[in-house]
Amino acid sequence: MKILVLNCGSSSLKYQFIDMENENVLAKGLCERIGAEGSIIKHQGKVEFKNEVPMSDHKAAIGHVIDALLNSDHGVISDIKEVGAVGHRVVHGGEKFTRSVIIDDQVYSAIQECCDLAPLHNPPNLMGIDACSALLPSVDQVAVFDTAFHQTMPEHAYLYAIPYEYYKKYKIRRYGFHGTSHKYVIKRVAELVDEPIEELRIITAHLGNGASVCATDGGKSLDTSMGLTPLEGLVMGTRSGDLDPAILAFIGKKEGITPQEMENILNKKSGVLGVSGLSHDFRDLEEAAEKGNERAKIALEIFFYRVAKYIGQYAVALKGVDVIAFTAGLGENSPFARAKISQYLCAIGAYLDPAKNNVRGKEAMISYDNSHPALYVVPTNEELVIAQDTFDLTR
Ligand code: AMP
Numbered sequence: 001m002k003i004l005v006l007n008c009g010s011s012s013l014k015y016q017f018i019d020m021e022n023e024n025v026l027a028k029g030l031c032e033r034i035g036a037e038g039s040i041i042k043h044q045g046k047v048e049f050k051n052e053v054p055m056s057d058h059k060a061a062i063g064h065v066i067d068a069l070l071n072s073d074h075g076v077i078s079d080i081k082e083v084g085a086v087g088h089r090v091v092h093g094g095e096k097f098t099r100s101v102i103i104d105d106q107v108y109s110a111i112q113e114c115c116d117l118a119p120l121h122n123p124p125n126l127m128g129i130d131a132c133s134a135l136l137p138s139v140d141q142v143a144v145f146d147t148a149f150h151q152t153m154p155e156h157a158y159l160y161a162i163p164y165e166y167y168k169k170y171k172i173r174r175y176g177f178h179g180t181s182h183k184y185v186i187k188r189v190a191e192l193v194d195e196p197i198e199e200l201r202i203i204t205a206h207l208g209n210g211a212s213v214c215a216t217d218g219g220k221s222l223d224t225s226m227g228l229t230p231l232e233g234l235v236m237g238t239r240s241g242d243l244d245p246a247i248l249a250f251i252g253k254k255e256g257i258t259p260q261e262m263e264n265i266l267n268k269k270s271g272v273l274g275v276s277g278l279s280h281d282f283r284d285l286e287e288a289a290e291k292g293n294e295r296a297k298i299a300l301e302i303f304f305y306r307v308a309k310y311i312g313q314y315a316v317a318l319k320g321v322d323v324i325a326f327t328a329g330l331g332e333n334s335p336f337a338r339a340k341i342s343q344y345l346c347a348i349g350a351y352l353d354p355a356k357n358n359v360r361g362k363e364a365m366i367s368y369d370n371s372h373p374a375l376y377v378v379p380t381n382e383e384l385v386i387a388q389d390t391f392d393l394t395r
């Protein structure tokens with residue numbers, strides 16, 4: 001069975017087409033600037049190409065993806081019927097979804113109800129579902145939620161200390177995100193250390209443009225750093241992460257800006273970009289810091305310090321930790337970032353081996369043999385989790 005995995009953003013769409021016989025990626029790519037001038041599809045399959053083609057909406061974009069898969073010269077299937085199912089990344093499943101589900105009318109409405117909680121993410125996810133219903137009407141679609149993995153968190157981890165009525169009225173609580181990534185990484189860690197996942201306490205640090213830390217006990221999420229929205233927790237590329245909530249009103253009053261404008265600043269103009277004034281990209285910041293740029297240095301130091309503090313907190317929450325795993329763009333590819341974060345981790349018995357740490361984008365143990373917890377790098381693969389869940393539900 002072959003599965004199309006879709007991750008739809010407001011003006012972009014990432015896709016992978018995976019053969020579940022061997023979990024090989026037959027084709028993958030990205031549509032950008034959907035609904036705007038200069039929309040483009042970047043495709044990798046039997047050949048690699050970039051085509052500027054008009055894409056007025058997600059339906060048009062998915063139409064181009066299907067055309068690329070079916071192309072008589074460089075396509076990877078000869079009949080549309082070979083698309084066995086579609087798996088969608090859906091960002092917010094609220095409290096309704098604790099696992100992946102086949103999309104029917106009821107599920108669709110429930111995802112719609114969660115738009116209030118994720119106004120930037122769930123609407124484009126629904127556009128992708130609508131487009132597939134129109135273009136592939138007889139194909140099953142599955143929703144795989146970023147939040148579902150964290151639904152095992154206990155009340156004391158997910159409730160905020162604000163009047164309880166806001167939880168009851170508006171469902172304001174910690175949901176957590178990056179669930180498919182954390183779930184994939186802990187499964188791989190258990191395989192790599194060759195121990196049952198039920199017996200492991202693992203802390204995963206997903207460090208990319210978005211970043212979150214997750215504490216898992218016996219394969220279940222116990223706590224995670226992102227909250228009601230992906231703004232809470234670690235410092236990120238452009239997001240502030242944790243801050244004193246009084247700052248919002250203070251700046252709002254001083255600068256005469258609305259809560260919505262403030263939210264935009266915290267989401268898009270803060271994080272390492274806001275502090276450095278230079279870039280949200282960690283590669284640029286590492287380069288600038290090396291050349292002596294002080295603001296880049298301090299932006300990175302705040303980021304590393306915050307990651308280490310969260311790992312320390314979660315070691316306490318778990319009452320001990322067996323493995324700490326780094327993943328996502330920065331976590332997988334930056335020995336420098338891992339070394340800086342690990343400087344703090346000797347406090348909980350984790351000792352990075354600099355020689356083993358010299359690795360990029362590959363699974364590896366990077367601590368000394370007698371380090372407990374052990375430190376690992378595990379490249380994430382969210383698309384594969386989406387494809388596996390879709391396959392399990394539809395085969
Ligand atoms: P992601 O969101 O997981 O795709 O991660 C993207 C981020 O990872 C980028 O913004 C970069 O800052 C960071 N990144 C990727 N490769 C490297 C690298 N070789 N060194 C440092 N940072 C990297």
